[in-house]
Amino acid sequence: MAYRSLREFLERLEAAGELVRITEPVDPVLEMAALADRAAKQGGPALLFENPRGVPGSMPVAMNLFGTRRRTSWALSCDDFEEHAKELRALLRMAPPQSFWDKLKMLPKLGKLAAMTPKHVSSGPSQEVVEREPDLRNLPVLTTWPHDGGPFVTLPQVITRDPETGIRNVGMYRLQVLGPRRLAMHWQLHKTATAHYRAYKKRGERMPVAIALGGDPTLTYCASAPLPPNVDEYVFAGFLRGEAVRMVKGVATDLDVPADADLVIEGFVDTSAPLVREGPFGDHTGFYSLADDYPALEVVAVTRRRDAIYPATVVGPPPVEDQWLGKATERMFLPMLQMIFPEIVDMCMPVEGVFHNLCLLSIRKDHPGQAKKVIHGLWGSGQMAQTKTLVVFDDDVDVQDVSQAAWRAFANVDVKRDLVLADGPVDVLDHASSHFAFGGKIGIDATRKWREEGGREWPEVCVHPPEVLARMDALYDRLVPGAAPLRRARIAPPEAASWAPKCGGILQ
Known part of the structure; x- marks a missing residue:
């Protein structure tokens, strides 16, 4: 089944006894992460923090969503993600081109997958509330580890576009909150968003960026999937969820954003501006990644659902919940490696x-x-x-x-x-x-x-x-x-x- 919201997914988890609601106040600074880390390491339930301490009027925080194989499979709209691996294997055998990447590019054109390309709509829940003068400090962004450089967004769908081809990329890059309207963009050397940044810089243009949070958890997973640069992550999400992702035009940029996301942050990177210091950050390696210089995003708008839920994760010494995101990728991308x-x-x-x-x-x-x-x-x-x-x-x-x-x-x-x-x-x-x-x-x-x-x-x-x-x-x-x-x-x-x-x- 495809989920129209993160809340809908949480309702399924709660009905199955896979969700614990935490009504007492818990601080996004260190406390939420410590509790979620224990739940992840013990194969415990998803957690919904309903009263983030120190963030008045803030939205609830959902964590450990992908903390077991069962929940990760449910998040990907199946009973077990091996089902997707089998279907991918069958589809790849159908594709006529010989190249591995050509076969992936053919996926949207194969039979029923033609209906899985993103669908444009005029409006969506992700824009029910529009803030033109936002303050990111009003969001329950977590500080995970004691030596982190500050609060970090950890489960984003970072949407960028190649200025030459117009092809979209959706990646999962951590984002450090530097101020009320400023984020540091951790675009690593080998990532597609870095290539887009270099292309905009060469053209002397500022770079539009949108950051979606929440919505169907399949979209969150696809932001982490190692797809080739010219394959749209939201097409892949449509395949996994069995239904096209609904997209709506951003309110401040001309980028399309998920219509059913919980929260969307929009802004621009000034490619001529100096880089900013980002980090350190307790990373998925289990060690702190050192502080380094990265581009800054100047935020111009934040949109959200009226009943938005903020998703977050803990990365650090294994095992934590990203092990199941990695296992899903391992199983689903094995058929692709086997083609070569x-x-x-x-x-x-x-x-x-x-x-x-x-x-x-x-x-x-x-x-x-x-x-x-x-x-x-x-x-x-x-x-x-x-x-x-x-x-x-x-x-x-x-x-x-x-x-x-x-x-x-x-x-x-x-x-x-x-x-x-x-x-x-x-x-x-x-x-x-x-x-x-x-x-x-x-x-x-x-x-x-x-x-x-x-x-x-x-x-x-x-x-x-x-x-x-x-x-x-x-x-x-x-x-x-x-x-x-x-x-x-x-x-x-x-x-x-x-x-x-x-x-x-x-x-x-």
Whole structure:
């Protein structure tokens, strides 16, 4: 189901016992974040702070909306986000162009998706109240960590437009409140909004920006999705929610904004003005990102619903709720990677790797050097280029089981033979890199080694025969009343005939 408002989504959560209303006053400075952080780490409910302390007459604050797989799936209008992955896989197979990006660009033209392009309307709830002289200090913007440079907007949909092509981008970039009508725009080096900013600066023009908050949570997710620059995030949102996103013209800019958002901030960046100091900020890496200089947005209008709800999130030491946004991205973008790398079976980006530090992959290996081919290929593919550590396994390894993957990697890797070291772009938040946004990367080939790769006799994994396991599990359950269900690692039985002949060079 598509949601016409954030409130509608919260009503679904409350009916399912997934929402807790907090009526006592809680301060947006440090307190809300501490409470939401605990809820996220324990898989707890979504929280609705109905009385933000110190912000008279302010709107309620909703947090931990994406704090479980179940809620994230519901937010994306499905029972489990694997459903979207399956549909994307089917659609990509239908698309006639051969290029991965061409296939993505074809999505709006495929059958029912033609109806999912954004729909323009004359008015919407997001403009029920219009403030031409707004004061951002009247919003319950959170200060999350004690050394943060100030309050930060953390769940925005930042809308910009390419001045040359007119193509829209929607990104999720943190925004520091610097004053009643001023925001610092954390546009990182590799982000599309930064490219738009450079284009406006080259033209000597000021840059219009709109920031939407709330509405259907699918829109919030899509702002975080790593889509290619020329793919409209609101088209992707229409696909996920099964209904076109309603858009309305901004009141102060000529940008289109979601008609059903809870809140919209509009303004302009003076591209000729000096940059402003932004940060520090307790980031999703679990460390404070250092203060740096970024463009400033001069806010000229704020519009909102009469019953607006302000959405926020906590990022910091994992696990927090962004792990489920990342997991949804991992599952839905796997079919897209498989269009370019058909040998990839599965992918896992463990929460401990905070997205860009670690990626585990399993592949169907049918020639020597294939794992290293995948490593180098992924380092040249979109945002995967910023992945610091890639570990590649055979297809009998369940990479979703991080414990099993670690066991296999430590057992299978010869550090002189199987490591790939390279220099290249890294995430700008990587504080360990030798230079800003540039540093060392490592690929690890944890697959069985063929003779051509320097392999010798390779042992099989110990696996009980399935028929014996079934009988003994049943016997154990009878002998040990109340025994907890066994969580056994999914390891494919050794079927040497399925892979040894292809190896040709494995010594038996």
